[in-house]
Amino acid sequence: MPDFQTEKALVRAYHDAICKAPVGEESETLARFTSPDWYWRGMHPFHERNGAEAVADVYWTPLKTAFTRLQRRPDIFLAGRNEMDGFNSVWVVSMGHLMGLFDRPWLGIRPTGRITMLRYAEFNKVEDGRITETAMFCDIPQVMMQAGQNPFPPQTGAHLVQPGPMTHEGLMWDAQDPATGEATLAAINAMLGDMGRRERTKNDRPGYAGDLARTWHDDMIWWGPAGIGATYTIERYIKQHAAPFREALNDGYRFNGHLCRVAEGHFGGFFGWANLTVKNSGGYMGMPAGPGPADMRVVDMYREEDGKLAENWIFIDLLHWLNMQGLDVLGRMAGLQHDA
Known part of the structure; x- marks a missing residue:
């Protein structure tokens, strides 16, 4: 190997x-x-x-x-x-x-x-x-x-300069046991399989919590991007991220797939270009309903522990997603500074 x-x-x-x-x-x-x-x-x-x-x-x-x-x-x-x-x-x-x-x-x-x-x-x-x-x-x-120039309304999660893994074992400079990476990839794929199994219905929080419990530890930490924020435990993850996301972006939801998915040791992740295409039906991140579908380019990085996922770091190209809906965040900020 x-x-x-x-x-x-x-x-x-x-x-x-x-x-x-x-x-x-x-x-x-x-x-x-x-x-x-x-x-x-x-x-x-x-x-x-x-x-x-x-x-x-x-x-x-x-x-x-x-x-x-x-x-x-x-x-x-x-x-x-x-x-x-x-x-x-x-x-x-x-x-x-x-x-x-x-x-x-x-x-x-x-x-x-x-x-x-x-x-x-x-x-x-x-x-x-x-x-x-x-x-x-x-x-x-x-x-x-x-820099004190927050472009978003208040977040549902917590905004932090985010720490690394709780176990401090994410820097795998040396060779790792291949079996550990295979187990991590299996845990990631099991989670992805559950995501695709249940129909994305609004207000189905109990059913979704049951799905998550199969592949996530209850004290999971979801380190979300600025604009959404971080959440802790399955219950707060659903309340502070997953439910608002599903309820506002359910219409026209399309999963486009990943370009790379890898794992080594107890860590793994993937990216897509774009992973998702979603339509904002109104309210998400303080935005009105979107004029049409918009792409989400996403990275997910995970830490696995005892066969389940324990931590998840998320990167979403929110500036691109918002720009496709007609909101140029960087351009608006530059214009405000010019006017000032």
Whole structure:
């Protein structure tokens, strides 16, 4: 069985190099680790890019210009074969925070001069010693909130700079027992199977709680994105996230599938592009009813314990989802600042 140490070493070297690269040298640094046709997916307003120069121009150079002394603080690091292509490709996954001193504007967000944490989850496909695909999810609204520029009404969950796993064992630099990762993937797939089994009916909280109890520990923690927030225990998860989500976004709900789903050790996760297409029937996140279906690009990362899921970190490209409904959050913020 492969231990993925070669792929992990490449991604760790890339992570170290991009943080240490002087501003203006991001493109050359990225090119050392990526293929010439590197396909990069980023959240709104970055979207899809090809090649080191394009990714540096749209993401890394502006970020490092704004966040001085940038450092990566990972909480989860794993590698595995992708279930979605028959376990053929190898992906290395990292999740945590990018931290820096927020000294210059970024995406129209006013700087604070203080430590600022950018939640991220990054999936890197490695082939022949190069990164050939990347999905880079980051929680931009969380940065807005830290800077005192909250774009959303009050959340149903708690807004936090989120901690890593309770067990502190998410950084799997070394090879892991394959059987543990297989059990984690089985737990994730059992949960996904239950999600697809029950019809998405409104106000069916008791039935949904029973479904969750089969695959989740009762003291589960759901670390949701800024705009929704974090919840704790099955009962509060349903009350503070799942029920509002299902009741407002039930119409026209479509699951589009995942592009990558991997696990190693007691951790695993997936992303899609887009995972879901949903129509807002009104009220969700303080929004009026949407004019039509809109896409949700989502990352889920999980910690497994004794055959059930214990923690879940969520990234949703809410800025893209809202933009598809006619609300340009970043544009509105920039306009308000210009008017002021």
